[in-house]
Amino acid sequence: YGQTSPAFIRIGNGIQHHDNGGMCVRTIACLPALTGQWLVRGGGAIKGNKGFLEHNKSALQRPDLLADKNTRVINMNELGKALLEANPPVKSLFVYTSNPAIVAPDGNKVRQGLAREDLFTVVHDLFLTETARYADIVLPATSSYENMDFYTSYWHHYIQLQKPVLAPYGESKSNTELFRLLAAAMGYDEPAFRDSDEEMIRQALQGHGNPHLEGIDFETLAERNFMKAKVDSYFAGRLATPSGKIELYSQAMADRGYPALPTYTPLLTDDAYPYRFIPGPNHNFLNSTFSNNDKHVKMEKIPRLHMNSADALAAGIADGDTVRVWNERGECELVVSVGENVLPGVVVSQGLWADAPQAKHYVNALTPDRVADMGGGATFFSGRVDVVKLAK
Template sequence: MTRELNVLGACPLDCPDTCSWVVTVRDGEAVGLRGNKVQPYTRGALCVKVNRYVEHTKAADRILYPMRRIGPKGSGRFTRIGWDEALDEIARRLTAIIEEFGGEAIWPYQGTGTLGYIQGESGLAGWRLWNALGASRHDLNICSRAGNLGLARTNGTPGGMDPEMFARSRLILLWGTNTLTSGHHLWKFIQDARADGAHVVAIDPIRTRTADQADEHLAIRPGTDAVLALALVHVVLDEGAEDRDFIERHTEGWEGFEREVRKYPPKVAAEITGIPEKTIRALGVRLAHTRPTAIRATMGVQRHQGGGTAMRTIACIPGVTGDWRHPGGGVAYSTSAHVPLRVDPRRGLRPETPTRTLTMTRLAEGLADTRRPVKCLWVYAANPMGSTSDQNRVREGLLREDLFTVVMEQFPTDTVDYADIVLPATMQFEHADLHAGYGHMYLMWNEPAVPPAGESASTTETFRRLARAMGLTEPSLYASDLEIAEELLSADHPALAGVTLERLRAEGWARLNYPNPFVPFAGGFPTPSRRLRFVPEGKGYVPPATARADGPYKLALITPAPHVFLNTVFGNNPELARRAGAPKVLVNAKDAADRGLSDGQRVRVFNGHGAMTAELQVSDRVAPGVVAAPKGSWPKLSPDGVNVNVLVEERDADMGRGAVYHDNLVEIGPVP
């Protein structure tokens, strides 16, 4: 008889929605996947990318066995080996590196390929092992760090609104976020608000598919978001609509912030942001008189030189309007800070060994350091050759013959091609994990639905095997996945009241035990004074690097997320790659005409860091002076072996050394 069952799980990918899903399994094989209809945020819908996940797990190019390199680095030539052989070689090489250079010569380069608290970066998977070995600490700052720190400077935490509260909003500012592509489940709540008369504004350098559906689109110049925020507050003050009671009772630093605001009337802001003065003034008037107002600002808004300051200043708006008083008012960036799980990487396993911190956004720099050299790069849940800035210099580092590189992967990415040893990794249907969305207030349990494919192993199982191969005796290195889950849920926090592993495994999800409706700062802000901290005078705006287009490169480059890829995940899926098409660059008609370029022409996009070829699309979706080239393609599947990150400088944002993917100048010309 055919035996069919449904297994509850969760999407692991780097998206705020973290969907609850149901896997249909027939005779031990996953044959179907659907969104969980009873989960309040997922509501039965998955995205265009994850709808192909069953197909993706069975792809012909999936890595199923350990492999050793047999060709030059970068060639992608490997031979199959056994797990024992792979682990013996790794243990021997790591031991030799530690003896000669110390544990800090090992760089565990973890990414956001999975966000799980057991298998992924949210729980710092593998860090007990790395701390036991004295490895360098990995600063995983590439995605959202600048914005997190900016919000924390204002509110004391990057945590803010429950996105479900957008259904109660009357004015919604979608600021630097393409909701319908990168977290589309929020749109349902926006639609609920619109049904009650809410006005939706998209603030974005690109007229995205979200901007197409909004009531207004403000085509802001990249990196000038803080100026717009200050100008909107300026109009609120002109209208006499600031919430004086809230300011006096719940904030600090008002006088200095008011002086900063007065420097940016709409006329001045229009010159900087490229948004017409009358448009800024009209939105400011609407903001002044519409309660509650919700601001959705996600990671794109802070990927430039002044990204942290931009989020810090945007976060001041509800402090002026008093929107934090109301369900449906405030700022939503990430809900991760509301998740009180107990993450324990056991940092004290080698307390006698001082360790350095290596920064994710500075991979090329770290691999080029000869004073304290990295001798082992261990890559997992990451594809830095495709996703990291300064692609040409990263490639130089990965080509080092003295660099022992181990990659744990599901598919033969560009990074895999530079590995010495490749270890096959399980996919989400094949292992247990605990998830929390950074765009909602739920915990999700992922139950294994099918056995691991081939000889693949989960992240936790791989590190248990390596600890055993290295003869380590620390008991915590061998904790099972269910033991880790129990430990994560053991935090003494009221938000976890009633949330047990038994319940999660039975039901698949549980809402964190916060009030509903959730007003996050009803009891005060988590700052020393319990007050929101306004931006000091002179600290409200850090201009982007693209503001100085006085050299040979005149066009500000944006690298948006495409609709069919998630970072470089799915870049090898034939159907999704077909939908994405060849690399493209969107250019305004004026800029194309100024350079004698025409629609559909193959062009060279270049700057001092590198160059790529792309198909030029003349479009009014970008303003003059701005070009857009989507991220996510695999370099080795592109015509010239690179993607758009070859044009991105390895440079720091103003806070947290955040990445600057949207703050680079380029030029465009015909292909020679």
């Protein structure tokens, strides 16, 4: 890498799911500075380029409305802990655009919390998800085909206006329409609760201070349906750091309690299980989305656990065996795929599969609910497990 030019690093999306994920990404991002590749065409490193399409999020999220308020904020990665241990206790839960009974870490703890008799739960969803089965009230949601919205990307440079192509089915409502109706029913009459979807998109495309969105407004976007950001192919100017330079030593990091220099921090070893467990995604689901669709399930076939040949041989496990994967948080049963596609000491599952009768493939029963070193992210990939062959 040090002697190749141009040399480009695509920083993947799995790294941050470890205890030391933030520092790992920061360290990798510094490598092009050491090699001089950050100013070489075709060189450098990238985690994502959504900044080209950065819009006015404050106009949508309205953090000013929470000013001087003591509103409690709970990290979703610690949802199980919050539902079982928070003081004062969480008494109500409103779930939309998520399925925490499948996707949240330390899932048995999450489900135990969702099952509390004194927890009032409302779920707004397009499907009767695993989480919806715990709800006191289930509200029907619209699909993207029935809503007006706008989409940006982590990677390409286009912003797209989504226009509804279907009328809402039955009594289903979009997230924003539901919130408008709730606000009106509860007597909140502030203007922010009456903004239409079109008005909110207009607000997002104004006052953003992003030169790459110059010339993109609602009228033009509505006419063209999609538009491309103005993107320079070569960096020129000041970096968005306090010094305007690349900061291998970061005083801002030090001020926030982090090491000022890129620093190796080993993963936590808080348990003695022999295998690092990586519950990765698969090709045919998107988190838990599509896992209830017969076509996608048939393409993915069955939940599997990938295991290194040397580990399998030592454990007396053969390709195609059903195994119990377990730790102190829970267990699941998966069919083993033995090979060289994973490292020794590591086992990898793929996909968040929907609950099914007699199925035991709930992989987030095994994942820790610790948060990563930076940003409060999840540590899905830092858990450890044991694997044993099940008798036929």
